[in-house]
Amino acid sequence: MALRAIGNLTLNQAASAPRPPTPKTVVSLRDVSKVFSSGTLALEHLDLDIYQGEILSLLGPSGCGKSTALRIIAGLGDTSSGRIIWPSGGDDHSSDVGFVFQEPTLMPWATVFDNVRLPSRLKGVSRNAAKDTVMHALDNVGLSAFAGAYPRELSGGMRMRVSIARAMVTKPKLLLMDEPFAALDEITRQKLNDDLIRIQHELGWTVVFVTHSVFESVYISDRIVVMAARPGRAFAEMIVDAPRPRTPEFRASAAYVDYCRQASATLTTAIGKAAETVDGH
Numbered sequence: 001m002a003l004r005a006i007g008n009l010t011l012n013q014a015a016s017a018p019r020p021p022t023p024k025t026v027v028s029l030r031d032v033s034k035v036f037s038s039g040t041l042a043l044e045h046l047d048l049d050i051y052q053g054e055i056l057s058l059l060g061p062s063g064c065g066k067s068t069a070l071r072i073i074a075g076l077g078d079t080s081s082g083r084i085i086w087p088s089g090g091d092d093h094s095s096d097v098g099f100v101f102q103e104p105t106l107m108p109w110a111t112v113f114d115n116v117r118l119p120s121r122l123k124g125v126s127r128n129a130a131k132d133t134v135m136h137a138l139d140n141v142g143l144s145a146f147a148g149a150y151p152r153e154l155s156g157g158m159r160m161r162v163s164i165a166r167a168m169v170t171k172p173k174l175l176l177m178d179e180p181f182a183a184l185d186e187i188t189r190q191k192l193n194d195d196l197i198r199i200q201h202e203l204g205w206t207v208v209f210v211t212h213s214v215f216e217s218v219y220i221s222d223r224i225v226v227m228a229a230r231p232g233r234a235f236a237e238m239i240v241d242a243p244r245p246r247t248p249e250f251r252a253s254a255a256y257v258d259y260c261r262q263a264s265a266t267l268t269t270a271i272g273k274a275a276e277t278v279d280g281h
């Protein structure tokens with residue numbers, strides 16, 4: 001386990017802890033700040049590198065700017081200052097990014113197949129040409145038997161799987177997930193965590209995953225960036241170097257408990273620092 005403090009904050013482990021061999025950077029945020037027109041300073045001096053093939057969690061209290069950071073990476077919101085650097089070059093990265101929201105945002109009048117086909121349709125791909133890709137994505141999330149079903153006929157977990165399949169058909173370089181499983185019951189959430197880990201492993205996805213849950217972030221992540229609020233910023237980074245593929249046995253292991261304890265303590269410190277900032281100490 002390695003914990004690295006960010007900025008001038010000091011935590012209890014070595015700042016020079018070795019990082020596992022991390023390949024190419026997909027995108028970097030440099031000194032990004034965001035002030036909304038209301039005057040809210042949602043992000044201040046955020047530096048973040050996202051590495052190819054990793055699952056990175058942004059873990060933090062409500063209001064620390066996790067969603068704002070995701071939206072900026074996705075190009076759905078602009079920065080007030082700072083830079084977003086895509087080493088692959090170019091200006092428009094909308095087709096590099098897939099987004100999965102907390103709500104599955106499915107079209108209720110369309111079948112599962114047509115919901116998943118939507119991104120291909122928007123690109124002008126015919127139904128027939130898209131068929132194999134759509135069915136493959138549905139197969140990956142275990143829903144090929146439900147291609148003709150309507151969202152109202154599905155459980156919450158199944159709807160979320162449809163949403164993931166829809167993001168999958170665009171073959172994004174980077175998948176951004178904003179608390180996708182937060183509204184689900186614990187067992188369904190754990191199942192979807194396992195599905196995500198499996199699919200990410202098979203397809204080599206790069207994922208940025210926003211969550212409030214220490215347990216979820218430790219289970220799925222290679223790296224966790226703990227954020228603090230007021231203003232939103234990266235507070236500490238934790239490498240979860242437990243072997244992959246992770247299995248439910250990992251959840252029952254002493255190592256998992258240790259990681260969770262460490263992440264939880266870091267989050268508590270981050271929340272405490274934010275409170276100090278507000279109190280003016």
Ligand SMILES: Nc1ncnc2c1ncn2[C@@H]1O[C@H](COP(=O)(O)OP(=O)(O)OP(=O)(O)O)[C@@H](O)[C@H]1O
Pocket residue numbers: 036037038040041042060061062063064065066067068069212232
């Ligand atoms: N469009 C907006 N206009 C004004 N303020 C905003 C807007 N969007 C977010 N904020 C504010 O920016 C701050 C960060 O919000 P953000 O949604 O990014 O936090 P978060 O960490 O994702 O929170 P949560 O975990 O509750 O979703 C909050 O104080 C929020 O009220």
